[in-house]
Amino acid sequence: MTDTTRSPAATIAFVCVQNAGRSQMATAFAERERERREGDVAILTGGTQPAAAVHDVVVEAMADCGFDLGDRKPQEITFEEIQAADVVITMGCSARDVCPATWDGEHRDWGLEDPHGRSLEAVIPIRDEIEQRVVKLFDEFADGVR
DSSP states (O other): OOOTTOOOSEEEEEEESSSSSHHHHHHHHHHHHHHHHTOOEEEEEEESSOOSSOOHHHHHHHHTTTOOOTTOOOOBOOHHHHHHOSEEEESSSOSTTTSOTTOOSEEEEOOOOOOTTOOHHHHHHHHHHHHHHHHHHHHHHHHTOO
């Protein structure tokens, strides 16, 4: 019997302005890591001003790694979701409007370039850096470091 009332060991939120590029890639890699490690991590994603769709170049770059982001929709992150997160990862955007003053979780800004409007060749290194950072983040959780 599974205890569905148990809280996850940690909640990570990947946030950027449009939720159409970097945060979508980070979320996909985090979902894969959670599955690989059979982890107990909740993953949230959203934007402060969501776009209408995930950027085509991001869908293409992630398809090269076996991910289908074509059906994902950018969404808005809510105050309540941020409050529930243990760690909020922003992608190179200001966290001023994301992390409320009363929030006591950890914030990290990864300072990544925005893939919007870039060529596939320019997005691949951004994608690869996101993958490496997500794996490292999950390594930290596995080691009990945050």
